[in-house]
Each structure stands twice: as structure tokens, then as C-alpha cells.
Amino acid sequence: MKLGLDITPDLVAVMAAEIKAGEKAVSAAMREAGTDLKAAWRGQITQAGLGRRLANSIRSQTYPKAGESLKAAALVWSKAPEIVGAHDTGPLIRSKDGFWLAIPTAAAGKGLKGGRITPGEWERRRGLRLRFVYRRRGPSLLVADGRLNSRGLGVASRSKTGRGKATVPIFLLVPQVKLAKRLDLARDAERAQAAVPGLIVANWVENKR
Numbered sequence: 001m002k003l004g005l006d007i008t009p010d011l012v013a014v015m016a017a018e019i020k021a022g023e024k025a026v027s028a029a030m031r032e033a034g035t036d037l038k039a040a041w042r043g044q045i046t047q048a049g050l051g052r053r054l055a056n057s058i059r060s061q062t063y064p065k066a067g068e069s070l071k072a073a074a075l076v077w078s079k080a081p082e083i084v085g086a087h088d089t090g091p092l093i094r095s096k097d098g099f100w101l102a103i104p105t106a107a108a109g110k111g112l113k114g115g116r117i118t119p120g121e122w123e124r125r126r127g128l129r130l131r132f133v134y135r136r137r138g139p140s141l142l143v144a145d146g147r148l149n150s151r152g153l154g155v156a157s158r159s160k161t162g163r164g165k166a167t168v169p170i171f172l173l174v175p176q177v178k179l180a181k182r183l184d185l186a187r188d189a190e191r192a193q194a195a196v197p198g199l200i201v202a203n204w205v206e207n208k209r
Contacts, residue, residue, distance in 0.1 A: 023068035029199035034074030040188040090181030100173040142171040
């Protein structure tokens with residue numbers, strides 16, 4: 001007596017199709033998770049008032065870049081890691097030289113590139129020398145003997161008689177600054193990671209329809 005076994009559909013074809021569906025599901029899930037995390041980090045940065053430019057420094061990439069794989073992965077990073085990392089951890093910042101940190105007041109204005117101006121740049125642009133004023137209580141100062149213009153910026157006095165001339169605080173001098181923690185990137189990363197299994201299942205089911 002001869003017995004025959006005929007499997008319909010073909011078992012090898014079924015397994016191959018299941019693996020293909022799995023590759024598509026994992027790759028799609030990682031793309032979605034990476035995109036969602038990028039959007040969440042950008043949203044945090046914008047809501048913290050740190051600007052659209054810094055928010056747009058957050059990027060994402062899925063690997064492999066082409067095709068699908070059961071080992072697909074997503075990477076989310078910032079092109080300005082030091083700035084984003086500082087706002088995420090809230091570090092204690094000290095002067096590199098071990099002296100003072102110069103914090104510009106509103107009268108100092110902005111640097112040429114729109115960022116924080118330094119005492120050296122301020123003196124070059126305003127043509128005035130800054131004078132150190134020590135205070136026992138509160139931060140010491142770098143001041144300029146000039147005046148405030150209509151925009152509230154410290155500038156040289158035009159008066160020959162001294163009228164309107166004032167001592168204008170330009171920089172506050174402090175030994176260290178504790179940067180406020182304004183971001184919680186780990187929170188969103190944990191949420192994205194926890195969502196991955198559900199995304200894989202949802203995409204696997206979708207691919208089999």
C-alpha cells in the first residue's frame with residue numbers, strides 16, 4: 001500500500017510569504033516609530049520656546065535604507081546634539097578659564113550672527129571699553145560709561161557736556177549657571193519603543209489582507 005501526502009497550499013511558499021509579510025511589517029513599524037519620535041521631539045523643542053530651527057535639527061532614518069528586513073531599525077538624532085542635550089539634562093555650566101561667565105543684559109544686544117554676544121565683540125562693535133564692577137551681593141558687572149539709545153541698547157554718549165551719560169550694565173558676571181531642564185527626550189523615546197510591538201502586529205495583519 002502506498003500513502004501520499006499532498007500539502008495545499010505549498011508549505012514552503014506559505015512560509016516564504018509569511019517571512020515577506022514579516023519583513024514588510026517590521027520595516028513599516030520602524031519607519032512609523034522613527035517618524036513619530038522625530039515629530040514628538042520636534043514638538044517638545046518648539047513648545048519649550050527653543051525655536052523652529054533647533055526643532056528642525058531632529059532627523060530620522062530607517063535601516064536598511066532600501067528594501068525590507070526583519071532586523072529593520074530606526075535612528076533618531078539631532079544635528080545640534082550639544083545644544084539639545086544641554087536642554088535635556090540641565091547641566092551646570094562653568095567658565096572654561098575658571099573665572100566668570102558673562103551673561104549679556106538686554107542692553108548688550110545680539111551678536112552679529114544673532115546669537116549671544118561676547119564682551120570682546122561688544123567692545124569692538126560699540127567702540128567702548130567695559131569696566132568691571134565688583135558686588136559683594138549678587139552678580140558682579142561689566143558696565144559701559146555711555147547711554148541707552150531708543151532701542152534700549154548701550155551705546156557711546158554723543159554729549160560733550162556729559163548730559164544723559166550713564167553707567168549702563170552690559171554683562172552680568174557669575175561663576176556658574178545651572179541651565180534649566182526644558183526637555184524630556186527619554187520620555188518620548190520610551191513611548192516610541194513601547195509602541196513598536198503593536199505597530200509590527202498591525203502592519204503584519206495589514207500586509208496579509
